[in-house]
Amino acid sequence: MSLLTSLARLRALHEGVAQPIATVRHCHLSRRPMVFIPLKLSGEAAAPLAAMLGTDRDRPRLLVVTQPRNRDQRFAWAAELAGVLLPYVESFLADTETVERRNADPYERALDAPQLVVPNLGAVAFTRLLGRSTRFRRTDGPYPVPEEVPLLGRWLTYLGERASYPGSSLMPAATEELGRHWATGQSGLEDANLAALLHWITDGPTDDAEDPLIWPPAGPATDPGFDAEVLAPAIDSGSPERVTEALRTQLEPTWRLMWRAIDLLAGLPEGASVAQRWEQDRASFSGMAAAIAEGGPPQPRRDGAVAAAARLARMERAQAAYDVQRAYDDPLVMAEFRLTGEAFAGEVVETDPGHTEGEGRSRKLRPLVVVKTDDPVRLPAGTALGTPQRRGQGAELVSAAGGLVTVKITKGMGRGRTPAPGAVPEVGERVCYTSLTDDFQGSPALPESESTPWTHGGPPQEYVPNDDDAQEEWS
Amino acid sequence: MSGLKRSTSGPGERLAALRGTTPQSPHDARAIAALAANPGCARRALLDGAGIDKDAAARHLGFPAPFGQSPFAITRGNAFESLVKADGCAELLRMLREVLGLPIAEVAYHDVENVGAHLRHAHTRALIDRAAAGAPGAGTLYDHPLLSLEIAGSTAYLEPDVVAFQLGGRFHIVEIKSFAVIDGQADPSAVAAAARQAAVYVLALRALLEELGHDPLKVSHDVVLVCPENFANRPVATLVDVRRQLAVLRRQLTRMTALDRLLDDLPEDLTFDLAPGEDGLPTRPPAELADALRRTDARYAPDCLSACDLCFFCRDEARQEGASDLLGRQVRDELGGVASVEEALGLADGTRHPAEGQEEIARLLRNAERLRKECLA
Numbered sequence: 086m087s088l089l090t091s092l093a094r095l096r097a098l099h100e101g102v103a104q105p106i107a108t109v110r111h112c113h114l115s116r117r118p119m120v121f122i123p124l125k126l127s128g129e130a131a132a133p134l135a136a137m138l139g140t141d142r143d144r145p146r147l148l149v150v151t152q153p154r155n156r157d158q159r160f161a162w163a164a165e166l167a168g169v170l171l172p173y174v175e176s177f178l179a180d181t182e183t184v185e186r187r188n189a190d191p192y193e194r195a196l197d198a199p200q201l202v203v204p205n206l207g208a209v210a211f212t213r214l215l216g217r218s219t220r221f222r223r224t225d226g227p228y229p230v231p232e233e234v235p236l237l238g239r240w241l242t243y244l245g246e247r248a249s250y251p252g253s254s255l256m257p258a259a260t261e262e263l264g265r266h267w268a269t270g271q272s273g274l275e276d277a278n279l280a281a282l283l284h285w286i287t288d289g290p291t292d293d294a295e296d297p298l299i300w301p302p303a304g305p306a307t308d309p310g311f312d313a314e315v316l317a318p319a320i321d322s323g324s325p326e327r328v329t330e331a332l333r334t335q336l337e338p339t340w341r342l343m344w345r346a347i348d349l350l351a352g353l354p355e356g357a358s359v360a361q362r363w364e365q366d367r368a369s370f371s372g373m374a375a376a377i378a379e380g381g382p383p384q385p386r387r388d389g390a391v392a393a394a395a396r397l398a399r400m401e402r403a404q405a406a407y408d409v410q411r412a413y414d415d416p417l418v419m420a421e422f423r424l425t426g427e428a429f430a431g432e433v434v435e436t437d438p439g440h441t442e443g444e445g446r447s448r449k450l451r452p453l454v455v456v457k458t459d460d461p462v463r464l465p466a467g468t469a470l471g472t473p474q475r476r477g478q479g480a481e482l483v484s485a486a487g488g489l490v491t492v493k494i495t496k497g498m499g500r501g502r503t504p505a506p507g508a509v510p511e512v513g514e515r516v517c518y519t520s521l522t523d524d525f526q527g528s529p530a531l532p533e534s535e536s537t538p539w540t541h542g543g544p545p546q547e548y549v550p551n552d553d554d555a556q557e558e559w560s
Numbered sequence: 561m562s563g564l565k566r567s568t569s570g571p572g573e574r575l576a577a578l579r580g581t582t583p584q585s586p587h588d589a590r591a592i593a594a595l596a597a598n599p600g601c602a603r604r605a606l607l608d609g610a611g612i613d614k615d616a617a618a619r620h621l622g623f624p625a626p627f628g629q630s631p632f633a634i635t636r637g638n639a640f641e642s643l644v645k646a647d648g649c650a651e652l653l654r655m656l657r658e659v660l661g662l663p664i665a666e667v668a669y670h671d672v673e674n675v676g677a678h679l680r681h682a683h684t685r686a687l688i689d690r691a692a693a694g695a696p697g698a699g700t701l702y703d704h705p706l707l708s709l710e711i712a713g714s715t716a717y718l719e720p721d722v723v724a725f726q727l728g729g730r731f732h733i734v735e736i737k738s739f740a741v742i743d744g745q746a747d748p749s750a751v752a753a754a755a756r757q758a759a760v761y762v763l764a765l766r767a768l769l770e771e772l773g774h775d776p777l778k779v780s781h782d783v784v785l786v787c788p789e790n791f792a793n794r795p796v797a798t799l800v801d802v803r804r805q806l807a808v809l810r811r812q813l814t815r816m817t818a819l820d821r822l823l824d825d826l827p828e829d830l831t832f833d834l835a836p837g838e839d840g841l842p843t844r845p846p847a848e849l850a851d852a853l854r855r856t857d858a859r860y861a862p863d864c865l866s867a868c869d870l871c872f873f874c875r876d877e878a879r880q881e882g883a884s885d886l887l888g889r890q891v892r893d894e895l896g897g898v899a900s901v902e903e904a905l906g907l908a909d910g911t912r913h914p915a916e917g918q919e920e921i922a923r924l925l926r927n928a929e930r931l932r933k934e935c936l937a
Contacts, residue, residue: 087894088894088924088925088928089928089931089932091887091890091891091894091895092904092908092925092928092929092932093932094887094891095884095887095891095901095904095905095908096905098882098886098887098901099882099901099902099905105936108935108936126632127630127632127633128630128632128633128634128635128636128637128738129632129636129740130739130740130742130788130790130791131740131742131791153632214742217742217743218791270886270887271862271886271887272862272886272887272888272891273862273888273890274862274863274865274866274888275862275865295626306630307630308628309628309629309630309631309633310628312630312631312632313628313630313631317631317632386743387743387744416935417932417935417936420931420932420934420935423931424924424927424928424931459930460927460931461927557790557791557792558790558791558792558793558794
């Protein structure tokens with residue numbers, strides 16, 4: 086959190102309503118999102134209790150395990166869930182585009198991808214565990230499960246893992262996305278409560294949000310009072326209807342909140358880089374679909390050393406890119422860097438578009454721009470700069486003193502002897518320059534998995550699903 | 561008996577006066593771990609020191625604590641614990657052999673809970689003393705030992721739901737928890753909480769050994785955490801190094817203002833007596849109790865919401881004061897010494913002049929305000 090966000094939180098607390106900390110939306114919103122609210126049985130690692138899900142806000146599907154300790158009912162529930170989720174996921178596989186690649190064969194990329202919207206990070210973690218407890222199952226042998234269950238497990242695992250990938254929108258958590266766009270007058274801990282967070286953004290704060298009788302928790306854990314007074318007696322009564330209706334009361338309020346959260350996010354204009362990140366999501370989704378189609382094994386329990394290092398490097402790069410892209414897309418995010426002196430913005434007061442450096446053949450066009458700014462510039466001369474107004478352009482800081490900064494354009498102004506039209510800002514234009522740039526170091530070269538050095542445990546054993554995995558207890 | 565005492569009495573009597581007619585509620589390791597997480601909170605230190613039931617107080621004040629445990633979780637926890645401890649801890653011993661790599665040939669199991677409550681601490685002491693001295697037949701496993709720890713100048717008794725394990729005069733604390741370890745990974749916050757609690761027991765057991773004239777380091781800083789593995793009920797044992805938690809705990813306990821100093825600053829007639837009626841329910845007017853509590857300093861932080869029964873009461877107080885504490889430690893740290901929301905916003909929009917030492921944060925806030933205005937215009 087930055088001082089800018091802290092100030093927004095103070096303002097929110099003072100005014101009694103959340104304050105914007107973004108001017109554009111930084112996540113992709115599907116035209117056909119699926120809202121997924123899972124509930125689990127308290128005290129168990131991953132025992133499903135119920136889920137409310139669907140793509141139509143007026144017609145949620147409610148799936149319930151009416152005897153949560155019954156293993157067969159759990160798998161029947163998983164099969165039901167697969168019956169709703171898998172057709173949704175697979176509906177995005179038909180329409181694809183061919184993508185050419187350098188040094189690799191072209192591949193097919195889905196034109197659109199699924200988006201599973203969950204309430205909070207707890208739901209993401211639970212989804213991963215559900216995936217873990219179902220993906221190794223077998224449809225034959227001693228403890229057979231319905232056919233769709235292992236496939237569901239692989240998709241849930243994939244989506245759950247993708248959710249921790251910075252900038253991915255395949256499985257966004259409502260509290261996280263709302264919290265990225267609005268600052269409330271409460272702590273981050275309290276923002277994890279979807280009802281409380283939404284009330285801050287819409288009608289102003291209310292303590293009702295913390296009353297489980299008015300706003301039941303958004304899961305995956307249920308309210309302990311509800312467990313004791315409603316759910317336990319309902320389960321003991323042996324009446325499936327009673328259990329189902331009890332759980333419906335816990336899920337319906339959250340269902341309404343989820344769609345309100347989606348509407349709120351949809352009300353913001355989309356950031357310029359969102360489509361690019363969604364393209365990566367679509368590529369990743371197509372890759373996963375291809376792995377399944379080729380009959381690959383389920384994801385292993387744990388990554389090998391090389392796979393883990395590669396994953397970490399990918400995620401670090403994605404995080405860095407996500408941070409930079411948000412700043413370029415959104416002046417309010419860029420303001421954080423202006424506050425710390427890593428960016429500055431202001432009005433162009435003077436230009437020298439025809440400025441050159443060097444003589445003869447090495448003579449180069451280097452247009453100069455002087456910007457008047459109120460920002461504290463803490464960048465040394467020679468710093469490489471980029472600008473959100475002209476994304477392909479590169480520049481360099483020449484000097485900064487007394488609120489006047491001279492910038493030299495070094496890249497992206499055309500190859501002629503005079504700059505391309507529009508490449509050099511006009512006097513009076515508002516511009517922003519920053520030392521944040523999108524070019525990162527490539528990832529370190531990692532060995533092939535088969536040549537993992539002994540320091541890292543040597544080559545990992547190839548994962549072969551076995552009977553123990555398939556028959557693992559789920560009590 | 562009236563809760564009011566006017567004499568300049570010792571801390572023990574003073575605490576008894578704070579408690580009044582309310583029955584004393586014991587400390588547990590969770591409470592100590594939570595107290596150590598917020599050592600600057602005088603209100604909590606006093607309430608815990610006096611042994612006031614904070615949960616009952618919060619309820620009576622109209623701010624019931626947001627905690628509760630699901631009956632499903634309790635059932636599962638109990639089932640798991642009895643599975644581990646079945647047949648004189650047979651399952652536990654199998655795991656201890658594996659995880660500690662020790663040849664444990666024969667075993668004597670002592671359940672200290674079988675001894676009458678008033679004797680438990682003395683009995684625990686005697687058993688541990690004999691074991692530390694290497695006396696033959698001193699036992700291997702001690703279930704429900706009653707330990708004690710000095711907290712802010714008063715003795716707190718701990719009734720751990722744990723087993724102490726001894727072999728060759730070396731002790732390990734064994735903690736049984738029912739959260740799952742899946743593919744070698746568990747919920748980090750659950751593990752952290754278990755480690756903090758175990759550290760309290762290690763510290764208490766070390767204190768006991770020291771008091772008995774033995775080497776306190778005979779208690780290992782590696783505790784044995786026993787949890788269900790994957791999705792089944794089968795237990796798995798893991799060694800957890802709690803040296804860091806021990807260091808934090810020790811530092812926080814010494815930092816905690818000694819209770820007698822806190823007591824000195826209190827008005828003579830102050831009491832937190834809940835005045836329980838015959839049915840055990842508090843009868844003291846809630847407004848009066850609230851007034852009494854407000855005369856002690858609390859240090860509210862959002863972390864309290866997961867640790868302290870009085871959290872909603874203190875949060876309400878912080879709201880009324882417009883304290884920036886409400887927004888969390890990170891915001892508070894960033895504001896560097898500007899405690900109230902009003903003050904910070906005044907500095908930001910320039911309606912308030914920075915006091916000495918506030919120039920830097922005021923400049924930053926004004927700049928931040930200018931940038932926000934510009935971007936949202």
